[in-house]
Amino acid sequence: MSKPDALLVDVAALVESGHSNQMSLTVVAGGAVITGRLAPEAVWRQRVSEVLADSDRLSEFAAAFTAAPREDGPPTHLHFHVARILQGSVGIPETGGMYRVAVEDVSAWTMGDFSYSDH
Numbered sequence: 700m701s702k703p704d705a706l707l708v709d710v711a712a713l714v715e716s717g718h719s720n721q722m723s724l725t726v727v728a729g730g731a732v733i734t735g736r737l738a739p740e741a742v743w744r745q746r747v748s749e750v751l752a753d754s755d756r757l758s759e760f761a762a763a764f765t766a767a768p769r770e771d772g773p774p775t776h777l778h779f780h781v782a783r784i785l786q787g788s789v790g791i792p793e794t795g796g797m798y799r800v801a802v803e804d805v806s807a808w809t810m811g812d813f814s815y816s817d818h
Contacts, residue, residue, distance in 0.1 A: 702803070703775075703802040703805075704805065707777075707802055707805060707808055708773045708774060710722065710737075711773075711774035711802060714738070714774075715740065715774055720736055720737070720738040720739070720780060722736060722737045723735070723736050723737075723810065723811045723812040724736070724737055724777070724779075724808060724809075724810060724812065725809050725810075725811060725812055725813060726800060726805045726807070726808040727805065727806050727807040727808070728800050728805050729804060731784050731785075732784065732785040732813075733779060733783070733784055733785070733798055733800060734783055734790070734812040734813045735779040735780060735781050735782025735783060735795060735798070735812055736780055736781050736782070736812065737777055737778060737779060737780075738778050738779070738780045739778070740768040740774070740776070740778050741767070742778075742780075743778035743779075743797060743799070744764045744765065745764075745765075746797065747764045747797050748761045748762075748765050749761075750797070751764065774802065775802055775803070776801055776802060777800045777801075777802060777805070778797075778798075778799055779796075779797065779799075779800065780795070780797050781795035782795055782796055782797070782798050782812075783796070784798075785813060790813070
């Protein structure tokens, strides 16, 4: 088990305390490059719950995301929205997705996100 990067934990804590969803971040976790914006866990959970509730087939899972996030101790996960997994010169999905990444799984990171253009 690796020790989470204290600076990254501090960044996540600032996102949590400020309830901002504008912090752009790119991480490498499990060999995947994920780029997007961080959101506070409560905001992320609410958005995932809304998406699931709107689905005919997945609405029963929405309630799992409405539980209050744990607030004791430093953040253990990064909550990305408008995020993409980078594969070559393509970001998947193109429109961005919702990803939860364990801070301890991040092997490298940088501020900002990568955007792609057809030009």
